[in-house]
Amino acid sequence: MGKSVSTTEFNEMLKTLAGEYRIFAPKRFVHHGKCTGTDLIRYGEVHSLDEIEYKAKSNFSLKEILHPINQTIFYFTETEFSEPATENKGIVIFARPCDINGVFRLDNIFLHNGDEEDYYYKKPRDKVRFVMMECTVGFENCFCVSMDTNKSDDYHMAVRFGGEEYLLDIRDQFFIDVLEGVGEDIEFTPDFIKRNRVEVRLPEIDRMPPAMYDHEMWDEYSTRCIACGRCTTTCITCSCFTTTDIANEDNPKQGERRRTWASCHIEGFTDMAGGHGFRKKNGEKMRFKTLHKIYDYNRRFGKGPMCVGCGRCDDACPVYISFSNCINKVTSYV
Amino acid sequence: MNNPYLPKPYHILEIFHESETEFTFKLERDYEINFGQFLQVSLPRIGEAPISVSDFGEGWLEMTIRAVGNLTKDIFKLTAGDKMFVRGPYGNGFDMSEYIGKHLVIAAGGTGLAPVRSMINHIYRDEGVVEKLDLLFGFKNPSSIIFNRDIEKWKEKFDTMLTLDEACGLDGVCEGLITNYVKDVRLSEFEKMAVIVIGPPVMMKYTAGEFVERGVPEEKIWVSFERNMSCALGKCGHCKIDETYVCLEGPVFNYSKAVKLID
Ligand SMILES: Cc1cc2nc3c(=O)[nH]c(=O)nc-3n(C[C@H](O)[C@H](O)[C@H](O)COP(=O)(O)OP(=O)(O)OC[C@H]3O[C@@H](n4cnc5c(N)ncnc54)[C@H](O)[C@@H]3O)c2cc1C
Ligand code: SF4
Ligand code: SF4
Ligand code: FES
Numbered sequence: 001m002g003k004s005v006s007t008t009e010f011n012e013m014l015k016t017l018a019g020e021y022r023i024f025a026p027k028r029f030v031h032h033g034k035c036t037g038t039d040l041i042r043y044g045e046v047h048s049l050d051e052i053e054y055k056a057k058s059n060f061s062l063k064e065i066l067h068p069i070n071q072t073i074f075y076f077t078e079t080e081f082s083e084p085a086t087e088n089k090g091i092v093i094f095a096r097p098c099d100i101n102g103v104f105r106l107d108n109i110f111l112h113n114g115d116e117e118d119y120y121y122k123k124p125r126d127k128v129r130f131v132m133m134e135c136t137v138g139f140e141n142c143f144c145v146s147m148d149t150n151k152s153d154d155y156h157m158a159v160r161f162g163g164e165e166y167l168l169d170i171r172d173q174f175f176i177d178v179l180e181g182v183g184e185d186i187e188f189t190p191d192f193i194k195r196n197r198v199e200v201r202l203p204e205i206d207r208m209p210p211a212m213y214d215h216e217m218w219d220e221y222s223t224r225c226i227a228c229g230r231c232t233t234t235c236i237t238c239s240c241f242t243t244t245d246i247a248n249e250d251n252p253k254q255g256e257r258r259r260t261w262a263s264c265h266i267e268g269f270t271d272m273a274g275g276h277g278f279r280k281k282n283g284e285k286m287r288f289k290t291l292h293k294i295y296d297y298n299r300r301f302g303k304g305p306m307c308v309g310c311g312r313c314d315d316a317c318p319v320y321i322s323f324s325n326c327i328n329k330v331t332s333y334v
Numbered sequence: 335m336n337n338p339y340l341p342k343p344y345h346i347l348e349i350f351h352e353s354e355t356e357f358t359f360k361l362e363r364d365y366e367i368n369f370g371q372f373l374q375v376s377l378p379r380i381g382e383a384p385i386s387v388s389d390f391g392e393g394w395l396e397m398t399i400r401a402v403g404n405l406t407k408d409i410f411k412l413t414a415g416d417k418m419f420v421r422g423p424y425g426n427g428f429d430m431s432e433y434i435g436k437h438l439v440i441a442a443g444g445t446g447l448a449p450v451r452s453m454i455n456h457i458y459r460d461e462g463v464v465e466k467l468d469l470l471f472g473f474k475n476p477s478s479i480i481f482n483r484d485i486e487k488w489k490e491k492f493d494t495m496l497t498l499d500e501a502c503g504l505d506g507v508c509e510g511l512i513t514n515y516v517k518d519v520r521l522s523e524f525e526k527m528a529v530i531v532i533g534p535p536v537m538m539k540y541t542a543g544e545f546v547e548r549g550v551p552e553e554k555i556w557v558s559f560e561r562n563m564s565c566a567l568g569k570c571g572h573c574k575i576d577e578t579y580v581c582l583e584g585p586v587f588n589y590s591k592a593v594k595l596i597d
Binding site for chain 1: 339343377378535560564565574579596
C-alpha cells in the first residue's frame with residue numbers, strides 16, 4: 001500500500017520503531033573521508049531523518065551490520081568456551097536495491113554454502129527488515145543495470161526521498177501496523193534506474209577457458225594493484241574472514257576468539273605453515289577475485305553473478321583500477 | 335540454534351611420539367567419522383588448525399600433528415588426561431566404495447601418510463576389502479619416518495616400498511625421491527585399479543604425473559589437498575579454488591577434477 005507522510009510523521013515512526021528496533025542507514029561523517037576535506041559515508045545507527053544521508057552513495061556497504069569487521073565469537077577460559085550475549089532488538093536497514101540484492105548474495109555464502117548455517121550471520125539476518133531507498137539516478141562507477149541488480153522487490157517498505165513529503169510503498173504488515181492512521185493514502189510504487197553511465201558485458205560461456213587464468217591481461221594488475229584490499233572491504237558481496245585468538249592482557253589464561261574480515265586481495269590469504277601460499281602476484285589476486293565475482297559464484301549457485309555492480313571497488317581503489325573495465329576485458333578475451 | 339563453531343572438549347587418552355616433531359594424540363570420540371576426514375583443533379589463546387584423523391576405532395580417534403607453528407608446537411604441551419577442544423569431522427574423506435575389490439596403490443609422502451593411515455589399518459584388519467594393496471612411502475630421512483610400528487605390521491601383508499630422500503641402507507629402504515619409484519609399482523588392468531597419492535603439493539603433482547605417464551587414467555587417481563582454512567564450513571573463503579571449496583568438496587579429490595583446479 002502507498003502512503004505519503006511528512007517529515008514529522010516519518011520521524012515519529014522512527015521513534016516508535018526505536019523501541020524494538022535498531023535502525024541503520026547511511027550516515028555522513030564529516031572530514032573522515034579518504035582524502036583531506038572529504039567526508040566518509042558509512043552505515044550507522046540513526047534516530048531521525050536528518051541523520052540519513054540519502055543523496056550520496058555510501059563508501060562502505062551495509063554488510064558490516066550483519067557481518068561486522070571484527071566480532072567476538074567466544075570468550076574462553078582454559079576449560080570452557082562461552083558465547084557473547086546477543087542483541088535482542090530487531091534491525092531495520094535503509095538500503096538501495098543493489099545492496100539488498102547484495103545481501104541475498106551474502107545469504108548464499110553464509111546460509112546455503114555447505115550443510116551448516118553461519119550462526120553469527122544468521123542471528124542478525126533473521127531480524128532484518130529492509131526499507132528500500134529509491135535509487136533512480138545512480139552514481140559514478142555504478143553498473144547495477146548491467147548486473148540486473150538495479151531492481152528489487154525484496155523490501156518491507158520502500159521510500160522516495162527528496163520531495164516535500166516522503167512517499168512510501170509498504171509491503172509488510174509490521175510497517176502497515178506502525179503507520180496505521182498516519183499520513184495520506186496514495187498510489188506509489190518506487191522507480192528504478194534504467195541506465196548507468198558505466199555498462200559491462202558479462203562473458204556468456206559455459207566454461208571459463210583455461211587460457212584465461214594466465215592471460216596477459218592480468219599482468220597489468222600485477223604492476224598496478226598494491227594489494228591493499230580496499231576493493232574487498234567496501235564490497236557488499238565480499239564475505240571472507242579469518243579467526244584469531246586473543247589472550248587477555250591481565251589474565252592470559254582467558255581470552256576471546258574473534259573473526260575479522262579477510263581478503264583474497266591481501267598478502268597471506270592462502271599462506272600455510274612454512275609460508276607456502278598461492279597467487280603471489282597481485283594480478284593473480286585480481287584474477288581470482290574477478291572470476292569469483294562474475295563466474296565461480298554463478299557456477300556454484302546458479303543465481304547469476306556475485307557482483308551487484310555497486311561500483312564501490314572502483315570508488316575506493318587508490319590506484320584507480322576499474323573493475324567494470326576489467327570485466328569488459330575478460331568478456332572481450334574469452 | 336546450533337553453533338557449528340563451538341568446539342567441544344574431549345579427553346586425551348594417550349600420546350605417542352612418532353618422531354621428534356610429530357606426535358599422535360589419541361582422543362575420546364562420540365561421533366561418526368570417515369577415512370581421510372579432518373577436525374578443527376582448538377588451542378584457546380592460540381587458535382585453530384585443521385588436522386586429519388590418522389586412525390579411529392570404537393570410541394576413539396587419533397590425530398598426528400607435526401610441530402610447524404604456533405598451535406602445532408604448543409599443543410605438544412598437553413598430556414594424557416588433559417582435554418583437547420575439537421569440532422568436526424569435516425571434509426568428504428575417501429569414498430571406500432571406489433576401492434572395494436580393486437588393486438589399490440597408496441603413495442604417501444611424509445605427514446601425508448596420516449590421512450590414509452586409518453584406511454590402511456582398516457584394510458589390514460579386513461583384508462578382503464580390496465583385491466590387493468601396495469604401499470609406496472617417501473620420507474626425508476630415517477628420523478622423519480612416522481608410524482614405524484604400523485609400517486612394520488603392514489609390511490607383513492602388503493607389498494611395501496619405503497624411500498628416503500637423503501639416505502639409504504636400512505632394511506628394505508631405497509634412496510631417492512618417491513617419484514623415482516613409481517616405475518617400480520606393479521600395475522593391474524586399469525579398470526581394476528585405484529591409486530591414492532597424498533603428500534606435499536609438489537610431491538602429489540609429480541607422483542600423480544608419473545602414474546599418468548604410465549598410463550593410469552586420471553579418473554583412477556585420488557589426491558588430498560591442503561589449503562589454508564579458517565572455518566571448515568564453507569564460509570571463510572580461504573580454501574576456495576575456482577567454484578570449489580576444499581573444506582566441503584575436498585580435501586579428497588579425484589585427480590581428473592584436481593588437475594583442473596587452478597588456484
Ligand atoms: C585438510 C587438512 C588436513 C591437515 N592435516 C594435518 C595433519 O594431519 N597433521 C598436521 O600436522 N598438519 C595437518 N594439516 C596442516 C595444519 O593444519 C597446519 O600445519 C597448521 O594449521 C599450522 O598451524 P600453526 O598455528 O601451528 O602454524 P603457524 O605457522 O603458526 O600458523 C599458520 C597460520 O595459517 C593458518 N592456517 C590455516 N590453514 C592452514 C594450513 N592448512 N596449513 C598451515 N597453516 C594454516 C593458521 O590458522 C595460522 O594462522 C592439515 C591441513 C589441512 C588443510
Ligand atoms: S565487486 Fe565492486 S561493483 Fe561488484 S559488488 Fe563488489 S564492490 Fe560492488
Ligand atoms: S583497491 Fe585497488 S589496489 Fe587495492 S587491492 Fe583492490 S584493486 Fe588492488
Ligand atoms: S575453510 Fe572456510 S571456506 Fe573452507
